[in-house]
Amino acid sequence: xxxxxxxxxxxxxxxxxxxxxxxxxxxxxxxxxxxxxxxxxxxxxxxxxxxxxxxxxxxxxxxxxxxxxxxxxxxxxxxxxxxxxxxxxxxxxxxxxxxxxxxxxxxxxxxxxxxxxxxxxxxxxxxxxxxxxxxxxxxxxxxxxxxxxxxxxxxxxxxxxxxxxxxxxxxxxxxxxxxxxxxxxxxxxxxxxxxxxxxxxxxxxxxxxxxxxxx
Numbered sequence: 001x002x003x004x005x006x007x008x009x010x011x012x013x014x015x016x017x018x019x020x021x022x023x024x025x026x027x028x029x030x031x032x033x034x035x036x037x038x039x040x041x042x043x044x045x046x047x048x049x050x051x052x053x054x055x056x057x058x059x060x061x062x063x064x065x066x067x068x069x070x071x072x073x074x075x076x077x078x079x080x081x082x083x084x085x086x087x088x089x090x091x092x093x094x095x096x097x098x099x100x101x102x103x104x105x106x107x108x109x110x111x112x113x114x115x116x117x118x119x120x121x122x123x124x125x126x127x128x129x130x131x132x133x134x135x136x137x138x139x140x141x142x143x144x145x146x147x148x149x150x151x152x153x154x155x156x157x158x159x160x161x162x163x164x165x166x167x168x169x170x171x172x173x174x175x176x177x178x179x180x181x182x183x184x185x186x187x188x189x190x191x192x193x194x195x196x197x198x199x200x201x202x203x204x205x206x207x208x209x210x211x212x213x214x215x
Contacts, residue, residue: 027035067077089095109115129135167173 030038
């Protein structure tokens with residue numbers, strides 16, 4: 001809508017007549033005829049721009065209606081535009097040339113004497129470090145510490161298992177188990193006796209008959 005308004009405004013401005021007296025003198029190096037010709041061409045170009053803006057605004061409205069009918073959200077349009085922009089960048093001449101230049105620089109750097117010398121020096125330092133007495137002693141110390149830690153943990157587990165076995169075999173633990181078993185037996189026995197009392201029919205046979213004879 002704003003683009004359409006700008007086009008209409010441009011059209012309205014081009015239709016306003018301009019007085020030759022109000023224009024002032026022609027620019028330096030131009031005759032009045034050349035100035036008139038340039039101004040006519042400018043008016044024509046501005047008119048074409050206004051027309052193109054109106055056409056573009058109509059196309060944008062139509063595009064928005066089509067997207068709405070297809071259920072496309074602005075986020076989908078943004079993703080599509082970003083993907084297209086990135087593709088355009090990748091296939092552009094500047095990107096291709098930059099990639100080629102970076103590849104050439106990488107080859108030159110990795111094949112340069114300075115790079116090869118630095119790599120060789122680092123390899124020598126690494127070899128000297130791994131073969132040094134300090135490095136070997138450090139490795140041995142760490143290995144011994146790991147072994148001692150594993151042995152200590154194993155000993156702790158063995159001690160705990162042995163203590164638990166001794167506790168189960170102690171007289172106090174056995175006495176406690178016997179008490180728990182006795183209590184359990186009593187509870188189970190009392191439940192069985194109460195159940196037998198509820199279902200026993202002995203009370204009906206032993207009850208003496210009532211004497212209903214009249215005096």
